[in-house]
Amino acid sequence: MDELKSLRGLMKEETFKGRGFTNKMRENILNEVHSNQPKSFSFHKKPILAPILSMLFFAACLSIFVYFGGTQLGIIGNNASAPLxxxxxxxxxxxxxxxxxxxxxxxxxxxxxxxxxxxxxxxxxxxxxxxxxxxxxxxxxxxxxxxxxxxxxxxxxxxxxxxxxxxxxxxxxxxxxxxxxxxxxxxxxxxxxxxxxxxxxxxxxxxxxxxx
The missing domain is CATH 2.60.120 (Jelly Rolls)
Structure with a gap:
């Protein structure tokens, strides 16, 4: 990291004068050196949509199971605690x-x-x-x-x-x-x-x- 810091300090516009570099080449080199984070250390975000859909599907299945199980056992739907x-x-x-x-x-x-x-x-x-x-x-x-x-x-x-x-x-x-x-x-x-x-x-x- 110290070498990269030193290199960034040296890479000024005058460094390329008389060296045969084209404008495009100078821009590419400067962009690579002065970038905040090297590409080799880029992070890839994991997709989050699939786990969320899986959780929703599991919750829906559990609700259906509880409802029908409760109905069969007489826990749900057999008393009058409904609105009067x-x-x-x-x-x-x-x-x-x-x-x-x-x-x-x-x-x-x-x-x-x-x-x-x-x-x-x-x-x-x-x-x-x-x-x-x-x-x-x-x-x-x-x-x-x-x-x-x-x-x-x-x-x-x-x-x-x-x-x-x-x-x-x-x-x-x-x-x-x-x-x-x-x-x-x-x-x-x-x-x-x-x-x-x-x-x-x-x-x-x-x-x-x-x-x-």
């Missing part, structure tokens, strides 16, 4: 002292009501049915003042209210949630019917917390 649909059909027969559900996990195709004796006296029953016969049945009942009611199933919270949750086993699992707000007691039961869409405990609580 609005339910605006509040029955006229339902008293103003009760709240009513505003979000359910399917499009409501039919609403039916019935008044009959419940476990704590007269009660209003409202049933919502979806396009695949999935069904939510709700009961609305006022408690007598001073009644000390004990909920016997798994204790849960619906907002700040006390409640209890239970579910049956099997392919057509039935989820049931009961909770109290003020002097009212609510019970909500979900049956998936042939839809295959089951509800988790958190799904049920989320629906109960949509009551307005």
């Amino acid at each position: 649909y609005e339910a605006s059909d509040r029955p006229e027969s339902l008293g103003k002292e009760f709240k009513f559900i505003t979000k359910v996990p399917f499009n409501v195709k039919n609403v039916s009501t019935e008044a009959k004796e419940g476990p704590y006296g007269n009660a209003q029953f409202v049933t919502l049915m979806g396009p695949e016969k999935q069904t939510i049945t709700m009961s609305f009942q006022l408690l007598e003042p001073g009644l000390d009611l004990t909920l016997s199933e798994e204790p849960v919270k619906v907002g700040t209210s006390k409640g209890s949750y239970s579910e049956t086993e099997g392919p057509l699992k039935i989820s049931r949630l009961t909770w109290m707000e003020g002097e009212a007691i609510y019970e909500m039961k979900y049956m998936p019917a042939r839809s295959g869409i089951t509800l988790t405990k958190q799904d049920m609580i989320q629906m109960a917390e949509s009551f307005r």
Whole structure:
């Protein structure tokens, strides 16, 4: 490197005078000597497009494998943690002292009501049915003042209210949630019917917390 540095210092324009060099020859020699980096040490960049495409292909294959594997195992697509649909059909027969559900996990195709004796006296029953016969049945009942009611199933919270949750086993699992707000007691039961869409405990609580 020291010799190259010395040579660069010597290679001035006057070096070529009277030596028989043409202008083209002088330019080529000066360019070679004064270049920043010799060509023998040039670096060749490795192509990066091929590794990137390989990584993208691998990621796509992995995503497809996870999706179909999860579907077959029942991990994906078998519960109703999907967005909830609005339910605006509040029955006229339902008293103003009760709240009513505003979000359910399917499009409501039919609403039916019935008044009959419940476990704590007269009660209003409202049933919502979806396009695949999935069904939510709700009961609305006022408690007598001073009644000390004990909920016997798994204790849960619906907002700040006390409640209890239970579910049956099997392919057509039935989820049931009961909770109290003020002097009212609510019970909500979900049956998936042939839809295959089951509800988790958190799904049920989320629906109960949509009551307005």
